[in-house]
Amino acid sequence: MQTQIVMDTFVKETGGYAASQLEACTRCGICAEACHFYQATGNPEFAPVWKIELLKRAYEQRFTFSGKIKLALGIEKPINDQDLKDFSKIVYEACTMCNKCSMVCPMGIQLGPLIHEVRTAFSNAGLVPDDLMAAVNKQVEEGSPLGVTDDVFADRIEWVADEWEVEVPVDKKDADTLVVFSSIEIMKFPENIAAIAKILNTAGENWTLSSKGREVVNFGFYEGSLDRTKAFMQKLFDAVKELGVKKLVVTECGHAYDALRWTSYNIMEVPVGLEITHIAGLIGEYVAKGRIKLKANVLQDGVVTFHDACKIQRRGGHIQEPRTVLNILAGDSFHEMSPSKEESVCCGGGGGVIAIKSADPVRYAAFGLKIGQMNKIGAKTVVMACSNCRLQFTDCVQHFNLDWKVAGLSQIVADALEE
Ligand code: SF4
Ligand code: SF4
Incomplete structure (x- = not known):
């Protein structure tokens, strides 16, 4: 029953656009290195292209000659309940929908929205983690x-x-x-x-x-x-x-x-x-516009950096504004992590991942990349504009016993307002 609902959703969602995206994939694997969950664990199931494998298989088995032949000859098996369980774990626990993988795919495949379609099918079938x-x-x-x-x-x-x-x-x-x-x-x-x-x-x-x-x-x-x-x-x-x-x-x-x-x-x-x-x-x-004025150089307690949130900076485009603020507030103490801005590494807690207890091991593993980035520039203060990222950072600071200060952008702005 659940398999049928998932398949039906895939068929309904796989219009010409999604089909052309699935057909375009050359399985080059370049997207893997863009994913923080894959980078942190080396688990091939966390490669973005694998996260859309079920959608691709459903499309091929239902709509393509080669897919139908493979199915008829037993080279491929029909999607079953165990597949659904396995993939539900992968797309909810090891994907923050950060969409970085879409940026690197040489075929221009929008992996993030396709993974979202997989989640939609699982949601329709009642396969969302508890x-x-x-x-x-x-x-x-x-x-x-x-x-x-x-x-x-x-x-x-x-x-x-x-x-x-x-x-x-x-x-x-x-x-x-x-x-x-x-x-x-x-x-x-x-x-x-x-x-x-x-x-x-x-x-x-x-x-x-x-x-x-x-x-x-x-x-x-x-x-x-x-x-x-x-x-x-x-x-x-x-x-x-x-x-x-x-x-x-x-x-x-x-x-x-x-x-x-x-x-x-x-x-x-x-x-x-x-x-x-x-x-x-x-x-x-x-x-x-000069509607607020900020005190200069008030953040001088070591190196200060900014964590770009996938949805606000990479997808939202608000890349420059926090930097304008930090250049005023921290001056030369403001250093960029590498990579940053639209190429920033996700914190690992978004997309609902932080709400799923069984995802804790991969969430903490992914945060290891952030620790590496922070250590490389010797930053002790990290500012961000997303409270979900902030929750992930504050939890991980505790988990890894880090001596970092985690701050919200609005907070540091409010503290530095000229009356
Ligand atoms: S980078 Fe693009 S073409 Fe290559 S495997 Fe990933 S989705 Fe397929
Ligand atoms: S959207 Fe982000 S977390 Fe999800 S597969 Fe792509 S790179 Fe990985």
Whole structure:
């Protein structure tokens, strides 16, 4: 039954575009070296091309003459339940959907979106790992994978406003801009809320949070469910319409930014005229226009570096803005990791991987690459604009007993604001 659902989804999803991509693969293996999970472990099953093997096999067996012959002669076996189990583990536990592999493929194959299609088939067939599915269900039932219910949201925002003595408007009627935090920020990095509020207030932004559209994380997108991806984004667009705002700012969450900024337009109706941006982009705009001024050279405690989040920098394009900030705040102490910017190495925790306990060994192994990059430049402070990356970094700092300081971009900006 599950096999049938997976096969049906593959057949439905494999239109001309996907088929041409699958046909174009020469099996050169170049994509393998781009994947941090493969690099860190040497496991051939973690090579990006292997992650789409099931999709390729299904396509060949269903649509190509050679595939049908191989099947008839017993050279290839039909896809079975064990294949599904094995591949579910690979595409959810050892892929962060970072899309670096797509950048290196000489045939221009978009591996990331194809792997997402495999996740979609598994989601339809109920083959999502339990931990990840529990978080999805929590987002469906409570509006948040980390239990940020209406009451928890109201309490946390009130507490942040009191604790950090900052104005945090909620459901403000004539606001221009809706800001949406992730529950990771609300529950684990509440100082981010205060920091971003301080930046927006200093810049004179007419902004608000929404009590109805209050969760930017999209676990449906991690899972690969089209319906739930849309449903979670619809809540935000409903809030946009209700408040009449013209701009939606995604705070420090990479996957949510990817879903809202790029995917939403292809799968649903986005409110006309709505600008969707990321807080890193907004900070860059404020600095460029002089709406906020930053104290120079306040970060002088050793080498400072920036970790590029796959979804915000590589996919999102906000590469320059954090560097403009760090050049002001750290001056000559700011050093780049290598590789960086659009070629950055993923932290290993994105794409829902950090939510799956059984993925811990590969997640920690992949982080070994980040340790190597940091050590090479002697960095002790690392800044980033994604709270999911930050969660991975803070967890790994503890796990590997590292003496690093891990900071959010908004936090260092807020701390350096000229009054
Ligand atoms: S780099 Fe491209 S062509 Fe080569 S194996 Fe990977 S997907 Fe196939
Ligand atoms: S998207 Fe990233 S994690 Fe997934 S296979 Fe490609 S390089 Fe590896």
